[in-house]
Amino acid sequence: MVETHNSPEKPWNMNLNTLETDHTYAQPSGLTMRAVQYDQYGDADVLHVGDRSVPHRQPGQLMIQVFASSVNPVDYRLRRGDMKGLIPFGFPRVPGYDVAGIVVDTDSGSSFMVGDRVMAFLDHTRGGALADYAVCAVSAAAKIPDSMSMQEAAAIPLAGTTALQSLRDHGKIKSGQTVLVNGASGGVGMFAVQIAKSYGCHVDAVASGRNREFCLSLGADHFYDYEKEDFLKSNERWDLIFDVAGKAHYLEACKVLKEGGHFVSTEPSIKGLLMTILTWPLSKSGQIMLATPSADDLRELIRLHEIGKLKVTIDSSFPLEQAAQAHRRIEAGVDHGKVVLNHAHSKDALSSKTP
C-alpha cells in the first residue's frame, strides 16, 4: 500500500532531526491508507481502524505523513453527535485536528520542502488527523525545530492556538494584568497559564485540588480548587477571565472583572453568541471564541517553546489503533495535559524522545 523510503542520500533523510537520525518516511503509492473512522454517532466503540482513500492534495496544500496526532474534547463531542448538522461531508468520518509529521508532497516553490518536520491544525469541517496521511493548507502548518518531539508537536496546534487566540485576540491581554484561567490543568489551560505568564501577567489558576502542584509548576501565582473555593465569590478582581472549562457565566464573572476587563469562554452556545453581540460596547465584554488555524500562531507557540516558556505535558499516549481508548480517556477527564496518539510508522522517530 505504501512505499517506504529511508535512503541516506536523500537530503531530507540526512539530518531531519538530530534526535531522530534513523528516520523513515513514506509517500503514498496507492489509493488507500490506514485511518481511524466512524460510520455513525455513538460512544467510543464506533471508532474503528480501516482503509480509506488517501486525501487528494490541492494546490496550496501540504500532504503530511502523520507521525503523531492528539485528541481534543471536540473530537468526542462530534463523535457523540453533540454537533449534528454543523459538520458537512457525512460518514465515514476521520476524527482529529492536530497532526505532527513529515511533508511528503507540496507545490514546487512552496515555503515547505518534502522531508520537513511540521505540525498542523487541520481544517475545522474535515478533520482527518487520525490517519496515515493528512492534507492541510500551507497557512495552517509550521516547521518544527529539532528540539521538539513529534508527540510534543502534535499536542500543540488546536489547544495552543485556542489559548493564544483567547488571551491575545479576545482577551486583549497586556503585561502586568491579572488573569484567571478557569480549567488550567487540561490541554488548553496548561498552555493558557504559560502564555499569560509569558506576557508578564499575574496568573490565577482554577482546577481540581489534585492539580494544584501541576498548575503552580506551570507558573501560576495562585491556585483555586473549584471543589472547595468559588473564584466568583472571591474579593479578587481580574482584568481577564479565561473560562476554558466553560463553567462560568458572564453576568457572574462581571462581578469579579475589573472595569475594562474581558471574559472569554470556549463554550459555544446561543447564550454565548448573544453575550458576544450584546456586550462588545460595554466596559466589561464577554466573548465566545472559536479557534482558527493560523501558521503565524503555530510559529509563535513554537517560539515560546524554544525559549523555554511553553512546556508541553503529555497526560497519556496510545497507539493509533487504540484511538477509542484515547477518546475514553479524555472524555472521562485527563489527569493533566494532552492525550497523544502515536502512528505506527513513527516508532523510529518517537523512540529517541518520548516525553
Ligand SMILES: NC(=O)c1ccc[n+]([C@@H]2O[C@H](COP(=O)([O-])OP(=O)(O)OC[C@H]3O[C@@H](n4cnc5c(N)ncnc54)[C@H](OP(=O)(O)O)[C@@H]3O)[C@@H](O)[C@H]2O)c1
Ligand atoms: N471554542 C474553541 O475553539 C475551543 C477550542 C478548544 C477547546 N474548546 C473547549 O474547551 C474546553 C477545554 O478543553 P481542554 O482541551 O482544555 O479540555 P481538558 O483537557 O479536558 O481540560 C478540562 C479542564 O477543565 C477543568 N475543569 C473540569 N471541571 C471544572 C469546573 N467545574 N470548574 C473549573 N474547571 C474545571 C479540568 O480540571 P480538573 O481535571 O482538575 O478537574 C481541566 O483543567 C472543552 O470544553 C473544549 O471543547 C473549545
